[in-house]
Amino acid sequence: MREAEIRRLLAANLLCALSIVLAAVVPAFFLDGFSVLGTHLTWLCVCSVCVATLNIILHLVLKPNQSPKRRSLAHKISRFLKCCIYFFMSCILFHAIIVLYGAPLIESVTETFLFAVLLSTFTTLQCLCLLGPNIQAWIRVFSKNGAMSIWESSLQITSMCSILGAWFGAFPIPLDWDRPWQVWPISCSLGATFGYMAGLIIAPLWIHWNRKQLTYKSR
């Protein structure tokens, strides 16, 4: 059962990675002059939307956390609305953190906000899919030995990798190379994307190698 689940995780993650690659390549056929560097904002939107839809579909198909009892429609709707609000809040929070890190406050607000949306897609959206709007669970997952299933481990790894990728992506900004990818926020968003993809690939492998040590407690 464990092996099968890891295989499912691997398949889902590879699909996500593939969708990111496609998001960078496919729109060039439909949109004139589309390129990741040239029309960065468009790419940011496309990538966020792709990853978001795929994640939601995968979540609906795979159902990694079956809830024991059926809930009413009203409950589902309120849950969905809550998720939307949480997602928006996380975008605002990421935007604030990026500004605190030194991004301009008034200029290039769009760039910063879209970057925040991308980061939220890579991190918060997955949390929402997997854990629902439940802050307590989030904090539990993101502390040491807090994961309770391989899906949660994967979530831990991909989120950390995306954030770390964005963090490392800020390094080349002060260099005086005058490259097109040094423009705000390209290096950071590329860093986050590569970090996310790396996380997607690392997560199943890491879980596979450490499957002996990982003992998840049942809820």
Place this chain on the structure above:
Amino acid sequence: GMVSNWTKIPPPLFKKVVIVLIDALRDDFVFGSKGKQFMPYTTQVVEKGTSYSFIAEAKPPTVTMPRIKALMTGSIPGFIDVVVNLNSPALLDDNLIWQAKIAGKRIIFYGDDTWVKLFPKHFVEYDGTTSFFVSDFTEVDDNVTRHLDRVLKREDWDLLILHYLGLDHIGHMTGPNSPLVGPKLREMDNILKKIHISLLSKEEASLPNLLVVCGDHGMSETGSHGGSSEGEVHTPLLFISSAFEKRSAPLAQPEHVQQTDLASTLAIGLGLPISRNSVGNLILPVVGGKTMREQLRFVHLNGFQLSRLLQENTPAYEKDPGYEHFKIAEKSHGNWIKLYLEGNNSEILLNLGKKVLKQYLEALKTLSSSLSKQVAQYDMYSMMVGTVIIMEVLLLLLLSVPKALSKRAEFEVPLSPPMFSLLFYLMCLMLCAVHVIVCTSAESSCYFCSMSWLTAVGVMMLISALMCGILSAIAKIFENSRLPPKVRPCINYGSNSNWSEVDVLILAGTIGHVLSLGASSFIEEEHQTWYFLINTLCLMLCQELCRNNFLLKECDPQHSTNVRQNFGSIGETSECKNIDIPAASHSKLGKASPSTEFIKGSDKWISLATPWIILICCRLLRSLNQTGVQWAHRPDFGHWLTSSDDKSELSFLTAVSLLMIFFLVQRRCSLVSKIAMALGLLGVYSYRAAIGNVIFPWQHDGKDISKGITEARFVYVFVLGIVFTGTKDLLKSQVISADFSTKSTGLWEVYSGLVLLAALLFRPHNLPVLVFCLLIQTMMTKYIWIPLKFDAAQITIMHYWFGQAFFYFQGNSNGIATVDISAGFVGLDSYVELPAIFLTAFSTYAGPFLWAIHLLCYLSSEVSRNSAAVGHGCFCYALMRSIPVAIYVVLVTGLRYHLFIWSVFSPKLLYEGVHVFITAAVCLFFTAMDQNHSYKVQ
């Protein structure tokens, strides 16, 4: 077959020469749109008059004193001249002024008194104005101009030098685009007009006069200078004389020349020998009116001087392309003279002469460039000796980490005499042998060889002793590792899993920062590194706080047993560990166990908000002073506040800041210090009002501005008083062994005295930096450090990081331009070396220094929990400082031929060096405090 009169110096070309040096005159102030608008007369002369205009390139460091040296000697001064810029000793190199004096020329000088210091007995008449009161825009220049009418009427001088400082001061205070620049340029234009007309009216048939207009350096977009940006390096250079041909067509773009070229050109123009170390080329158009024979003679003189300089400096001078070119040109010159003497005075001769001239110019250019490269000769032997000592000290520190961070915090160099005495002597002997060999075979001068024998032997003994210390430390580690694991004190951090995220960040940040020092852009933008690191640190702390507040309360029993198991295993490992047992186990377990008394109610939320408040503070401070290079021109609050028309905002901000400082500092002071502090801060405000930075609410008219000496001294009295009270308490706690609180009050009083001093020295717009510094310290102490129970090492490193960030928040950078020299003159009538250096250093390094002293205050209040806290703090602080310095010295040695070595890497080295001195002083203070304590415990 050379002509006989070549040995004699040609006669002067100009009778009287006036040099007008306008400090910080950028090329676009004359040739650009500003010049057209504000300097109509000069523009007219440049475009239609009898003049030649050039853009002279200054070499960095673009600071006045080295530039004057370059202008007058034609050589390229070394970097160390920046350091002595404040206190210039007399110039002993061969220079134009000295040559002119020997030749009997009468020289008059008015302007910046740097000249008077450089050339103390050279002027028949002089009036020096001091350049350090940067807020003075008009008086400095009026002091020069008031002599002008009288001097221009007189006939008893040959060379007149005027150095105007006002433009530089305007640049420093308000930048190149301020409304004050225009009127100043107009004033300069009028002065140039006056001089030019007077020179023309005096002219006799025999010899024309010459007016030279130049700048010593330009200014950057923020108005400062010292670096190597285009605006700082490019200065205009005008030669105006009736000897020149009238310009027919307006020139397109002035030609580029080197600043050093002026010395040789003026020497030829005045009929003087070119100074010995000059690397400049004759600017040919200036002598263009002379006959071909004379012109050839001038360039030959210049070439001869350059090739002789090359001979002196390079053994293989004959292979130098410049020298070869010069020899060829000399030969064709000889042939030309032969033809000339034969009376062959035709078009062909002229064309031939032009060809020779071209050959000469080519040769001069190559000679100059190879000579300029020559200047960068490195004294490798001395550099190696210094590097070896630094690396040995660093290794020793690193090897003693486990011991120094142990419970007893002992730092000793283990030396087992029987084994190492032999090694020590052998090493000494070997080093001496190397020293003798190197010094006897060295061609160029070597600093370490020129030291006295006793000192050299002392240094070698130090190297050997350190080496033996390192070897014995390594031996001891091996010895320990052979013992059974139960008894062995663990030294390897790597394997244990109990590293918190903060530890990982601290390690990664330290390594990352050190590595970033290898790239020039990262040095220019080092503030970004530190801002980035402290932001990440704050977020980490936030996460840690969240975990403490939310997670551990709701954790289910199973989870907590898991945690307990986890920490049980850590406890086991830390039992075998000698490292900081009480602190480590305490902190970890303290964090793990759900502490009921931890923080409750509203405190909890304030504690959770703390990292965010700190982050917001840091973001505000970041936009107070834009620093670095790439984004330095961005608008910031600092410039908005200091620009002349919003004085009321600045006054309000200053008043609020001073009030906040008082409230944040007074909590832990005694009553007397509280009153002294309040009066002192009032004094700070009245000082700023006296020198015209801020206004009192009841005064609306523009009142007279003084130097504010009385007010500043009034504050100094209180600073000394508070520090003295603090020291008295400290001594009392040591000698009479009074209660513990006396000591902590004493330390805090010393700290508050220093805060008051910083408040006096900081520019008013920088006072928020001080406020936020105190605010962050207070909040961190109350809500983060004490509740989360970090150990001394972690807290030290956090303090160090914040100190570094505050260094840049103040507006400092790794370039020379941002050092605020005016702080060295607060409360002083004139330049007094020692206090000026002390005050400048203090105000520059106030950020790191105040954080270090706060660390001491915090750690000594922590002693009740961890008796070794101060010792650990001191050790970590020293280590944190020595790692980057040691690695940077090695990096810089490796990068010594880098293009930016003088503009980026060497200023940074200077900053690092001064910082090490300050750290050494701080560590001494730490040790003194710690010694008292350990003495008492025993």
